[in-house]
Amino acid sequence: MKKVLLFLAQGFEEYEAAVFTDVLGWSRVVGDVPVEVVTAGLRPEIQCTWSLIVKPQAQLKDLDLAEFDALAIPGGFQRAGFYEDAYHEDFLEAVRHFDKTGKPIAAICVGAMPVGKSGVLTGRNATTYHLVNARRRKQLAEFGAVVLDQHVVVDRNIITSTGPATGLEVALILLEMLTTRENVEKVQEAMAIIDPKPL
Template sequence: MDNQTLPGLHVAVLLTDGFEQVEFTEPRSVLEQHGAIIKIISSARGKVKGVHHDQPGDEFTVDATFDEADPMDFDAVLLPGGKENGGRIRDIAQAQHFLRHIDEAGKPIAAICHGSWLLASAGLAQGRTLTSWPSLQEDIRGAGGNWVDQEVVVDGNLVTSRKPDDIPAFNQKLVEVFSWRMNASPGAAAERASAGPSS
């Protein structure tokens, strides 16, 4: 790993069952290659199960629940999609609360596909330009967002993409924006690299 531009950056991945697995595993791989530390946050301890479109995927261990996790312990958030996951997580008050704290601190949030549903339900689409799976566009507009049909959109601390085919562009931009976070807060992530997020 010669190009660790994100050493010690703690990234919270907010998930429930039914997330599109590739929208988690590919960004995770790229982030870890750059030195980031990835933690899965969900509604309960145990495992969360991904999907490959309409087929069952693999299980992944939850690191902390929404109640346990402190947004102050994280530098960025990743929101994978998946219709089932996106439809469920957007209604979880603790997930909305966590995301609002991240946004209020100016920390980056990267959402792909149905992951943008949580941005809308948390009130973070208001006045922002973003993209998502096309069927979400009316929800995003209804939440005050400007929906556009582009493979990747950056608006301030938000990075959004539409679908798995957009993952290469999504990964490139999320690394760029997360790197900006590292530069904006020198030493902040590195100080936590040894301690890790509290649980």
């Protein structure tokens, strides 16, 4: 059994979280390796970007990070309060923990921003949201990352991507890092996922 911490910041995008819960959930049902997903946040109740209200299973402060095999980070909107939680020092310290222990960190869209702010992307390849004058990419570079103009970037244990459309690919890459390519193929078949064409 593998265990993934899915961090839900205030203002996260629902779809970007759902790709992790679905892909990893299907691995529990049809895969060779079951993957448990635990949602956690800094608040007992979170309002998402598009106004859905969710209650995470746990508070980050109450978890033993050593029990987890990977960290998943959906992005979100600034106007919805995403960076209030994403840039909180308690979460940045969690990001540092996962990187220090070499465990996978999967970030969709601006989920890469707290990874950059934590300092673990210094000198490493990454990407993030590409529109709005590439403002987020400039900020990621200011955090020390080598920003690539690619839809998905994998640098050792860290996966980053440009936007919601890349979410499914990021979740599948994370599943492969945690299990095997054969396991991913079983999940793709069960979910009727056709191998995506190169973006």
